[in-house]
Amino acid sequence: MHSKKKTIADVSSWANMMDDLLTHIARLTRSPRHHIRMTAVCRSWRASLADQKINFPAVCLMLREGGNCDNYNFYSMWEEIFDELDLPELRGRRYWGSPFGWLVSHGLNCEIRLFNPFSRATFPLPKNHSLIEKLILSINPEEPNSNCIVFAIYWGFLDRRYIAFAKPGDLAWRTLSYDGNDNDDGFKFLIDDAIYFKGNFYGCLNTGEIVLFEDLHGAHPKAVEFAPQPPNFHGGRTCYLFALGENLCMTCRDPCDDDDDYECNGYTIFKLDMDTKSWEKIYSLGDRSLFLGNCCTFTVAAADYPGCKPNCIYSTEESIHVESIGIYEVEKNRDKDIGLEPFPMSKQVEHLLPSLSPPVWIIPYPL
Template identity: 90%
Template sequence: MLDDLLTHIARLTRSPRHHIRMTAVCRSWRASLVDQKINFPAVCLMLLEGGNCDNYNFYSISEEIFDKLDLLELRGRRYWGSPFGWLVSHGLNCEILLFNPFSRASFPLPKNHSLIEKLILSINPEEPNSNCVVFAIYWGFLDRRYIAFAKPGDIAWRTLSYNGDDDDDGFKFLIDDAIYFKGNFYGCLNSGEIVLFEDLHGAHPKAVEFASRPPRFHGGCTCYLFALGENLCMTYRDPYDDDDDYEYKGYTIFKLDMDTKSWKRIYSLGDRSLFLGNCCTFTVAAADYPGCKPNCIYSTEESIHVEGVYIYDVEKNRDKDIGLEPFPISQRVEQILPSLSSPVWIIPYPL
């Protein structure tokens, strides 16, 4: 009877914050609502409170409201957000876990004893017949980045080899990001090249060169891959060349022609909002996600350090270098932000 009543109330709930609070009441309520989702799109900024606690705060861009969850499951773990409502986390015990902070559902992944740089989730693991793949970018021998992949239920990570590497001992070039796009998996190198991941389900998974670097790309910048409609795009931070005052002024964006493998610089994201940093790089249609600004980049990059959360308006910066602006959040969030760490973007209930 109680389960039916809670389910009925949840169906009437049109706000992520109300649903979050209901699941946080107790274990029995959480169990009753584990399969009950709401169709209310929201992009949230997830932040860990300072001090020795397990409180995580979720700031909804749409409602400009702060909600709190006690997530003991994330104690001592690093984590990366996603647009699927799931986190990928890595613990001090080297265990890697797919974890949904709202339903508390989880899927174990093989252990990884390396220093993880980024964990990337390909698709929603809850989709019917999901063939979800998780990519791990990690530091290896001689300060080189490797990439490996695994699926829930696998017993070990599989390292990708690369036919463009002078050393046959593994995937040792600097890779920054990876994405699942139109049925294939791609990665971008720190040098600007795009690689295609092949034979992931076969005996010899590898990465092959797919596209050369964009024109006038000098390397050394952190690159991000994302989908923009039917196009694969890459962006990277564009630094000032000033030894006395080194800072990032914004982002340069390129679109890749998948047939000719040629790049074209673009100056607009159209109606999309781009989210990057400690998360799977993703875009959303701003009109579908209240509070999101079209043609803007939302960033939580740790290497850009002014409280760590920024917005970059692509249109405003087209004719004038305005640069990164502080993320427009409520005064309460601004006050608590300096005591938080590892902010990530996550969509609790994706469309």
């Protein structure tokens, strides 16, 4: 009996593969790399796999290649290059990472949107014509009954920094007023970071004070004083807010003796007592890893994310300079000023760093 070899041409159209079979194959691969490549085959595969989530417990550093190309590399904390994606959707845009697999991006046309680089899903946000300093995503917009809010920290009149917020689908941003006291310089509300914590939204000022955002769904949203600055607080560097278990914490980079913007002596960490509004200086993150920089500030349990070291701060400090990307081991620096240690990257990653787009931390498939 004459046998005939099957070729690709004999196979029915790959685009018409049954959804059930395609998702079954995707589940069997158990590989983020293969999952991403399957979504890139064609539109029908991308649509079929849009809701097919896999757990990929890794924090990635997203880096853009130089030049005018649309290639982005995702450097895994426990592999070398995780994968490369062609993302024309980010052309001409600045973006901020998150622990939810989503980016918040801002274009030259002042358009702002949520974008998932892995599923290619997107949610529109209102335009903002101001100079954006940071965009912060409160929660995963894909969660059931998600009440996701995006905060925009931006520069306004007379170099004053303001904060506004919006939800996907809103027609305009709403600016938060501030009830704090003005000082001789004109405006005290220089906000550095914001966080959704235990059902409320908080912000930290450059001066170390904590504000509570009130009436976000009402007629007069505002920021009110919640907690004073920590004792002996030395500001001047960006402050970051983060959750450490049941506690709200803040950290900021210690001032450098020589005022070198790209050198870091270390970080000081404070824990807030929400009842007494008092601060305690702490010297450990426990089993958590903290991620700072061009992203929503977040922590992860190091044991759940291979490659992460517990009690460490991973920082890009919102800069494109190699010197500002590194790891700060809290315990090791308790009695010694070792400072930021270089982030371990392969040679093929290092050439990506001199880019106009700062690297961002992102968790592609959060647990």
